[in-house]
Amino acid sequence: MSEWLIYRGTGAPHDGISDLPPAPPWRDFDGGPLVPPAAPLDAATERRLGVQRRQARNHRPGTRERELVNAALYLRRPLLVTGDPGSGKSTLAHSVAYELGLGRVLRWPIVSRTVLRDGLYQYDALGRLQDLQFERVAGQPGRYADEPDGGIGRYVRLGPLGTALLPSAQPRVLLVDELDKSDIDLPNDLLNVLEEGEFTIPELERIADRTPEVRVLCDDGTTVLVREGRVRCRAFPFIVLTSNGERDFPIPLLRRCLHLQLEPPDKERLAGMVRAHFGDTAAERHEPVIDSFLARAPGDMRAIDQLLNAIHLTQQADWPEGDDTRQRLTSELLRPLDRAR
Template structure:
């Protein structure tokens, strides 16, 4: 039996890492295989190129099976309510229940392009989501231009302010929408991930922006009389014109706010959202998820691990990506003995709420 280990703990340098197998589909960051002719995309679907590798990782290498994920009726109804009412969707649930994946599934099915993602941490402010102005960088460039002009006796060129402005994920989502082939403006999809990790003020700070669908950039407002239109960078890396320093959406984006339930949100925010509590996946959802990522064969070979996941104790928190990790490693690492497979499965399926 061959040795599956890459790192052996012997302290002797070797080149075994060159034989490292391909990564799991959900951890492939090369961006390869996301086109319409690859197994990562639906056949003939030109929109796959715009969705990007992130959607491929989240929805599965076989995205043509996404329609088999069997969302519950209440999940479909909540998404449609948010779309109809132009309201954010606040999705709560245990880790690994598919809260973030929901945004990618909606974007994929409706052909809304790449999902804009705004990950939230304790230091995140509203400004981080709207835009960033590199005032220090601009000042340094002005000083450098003056120094060069002093040596050449020519007047320094003033760097355009738009080169130092970049819209954040929320700011990009609120741009005037691009129109589809039929002239209908299409919304962007924005994932605001783990809002419950934020500072206590951020949920309240979001209220006006989510209600009005617009915001201003003071740095551009001040110069609007002499520079009414300024080109700035977006979170996509494109340049767009901003008129009068104001960004106003024409199609309210589909916004998914996720929360692991670690804190309560103010009633003013809850009133402006459609709320959805995601339950752990059932038999059909889990089978479709495993098939979409690893194929039908993995589902059959890993039936014991799948049943172990489904039979977990009530209230025990085990994320679905833990199951996918266990299935992938115990089946794909050649030369793994049975006892080692059992140890790996035990390690990878450790409940998240188990005391250390």
């Protein structure tokens, strides 16, 4: 394997991220002071991430996928990943985070109502106002009266993108999921943040002269100090923007990203996904179902969820020998998504 590859796609964790060369001068960020490393995951989070961890361990990217991931790491650029549903776009982010030891993936799911601020931070102005009113009615000092500016930081929470841009020694991994579902303005609104690697929180900027440091909550549950209402990264995060190809993106966004088109997974990659969900021997036991999934006419669209559903159902139900129910249901569950009944 080429020595220049930081991410190798082997599914084995290593400390290769420490060998990442310095950023290009035009992508060199100087945010600080550095925030502490993320705390180890608790048992509940580990259980919740169990399937994602197994998928990350079993993910085996192709040569082009591996090379473009490393190019994005070297150049400190986001990676725009397009492909059919179930082609492994989201798994790629988890694979990079797991192999390079970059902590839990920060996920920002996009819907039609999503705006840039949702990813950067949230300020609960209504909650703060209600607390102040209750305190006045009670005639007692507020719960946070002894904290700077009445504990304003308790009403600010950084979003996934805002947390990823905190100044850290190693890059965080951010998954911006299904960007093509967004309002037409969001891709353009992202441009400045992705280029500058920073953003401001106006509510904290306004009080910076009297309270220069405010402790706020992050998307991953930790708390950090924000200075003068400004967040600027040190290590630019590894950002995966996924798209199912349902719309075109503006040229300025494409110019700031590297583009990876994922082809439908082959039998080897499907087998890895099946092992991740159902155990090490599942791919061999369910090889006929995998073959049925792959046996499609040109242009047919199927999602990995269909394959996983079919395998799960055939594992749970105990049909007698000679009953064709298994085959009939498998055919129904693997019906192409873009073909009318």
